[in-house]
Amino acid sequence: MPKSSTSRSGSVAVAKVDGRWAVRDGAKGGSIFPTRAEAVAAAKRALARQGGVLTVHQANGKVRETLTLGRDTAVRLNGIEGVALNAASRRLLRDVQASGMTPAQQRSAISAAFKK
Structure with missing residues (x-):
């Protein structure tokens, strides 16, 4: 392998x-x-x-x-753009990334969490 x-x-x-x-x-x-x-x-x-x-x-x-x-890249880009996540959003992102979901499933889960 x-x-x-x-x-x-x-x-x-x-x-x-x-x-x-x-x-x-x-x-x-x-x-x-x-x-x-x-x-x-x-x-x-x-x-x-x-x-x-x-x-x-x-x-x-x-x-x-x-x-x-990569996460570090996203953090740098967010800093340039002035985007900051609150603690709840950081937890959600961390949990979704650790879940083993595919990227498409991760996007759907994050989108669903923020729908009003």
């Missing part, structure tokens, strides 16, 4: 290399996966812990998408 990337640089790329998909963390190397989906999932798990930028490439090398991930 492939080992997931544990980036500390805050920048990770997923690209096709020799018919398989690599999760690369700058000069530190990375991990190899049979599919792009598995590589992206591993990169997202790694970046969710410390935050950073994920660049996903197409098989031809062109950039498919770029994502900014």
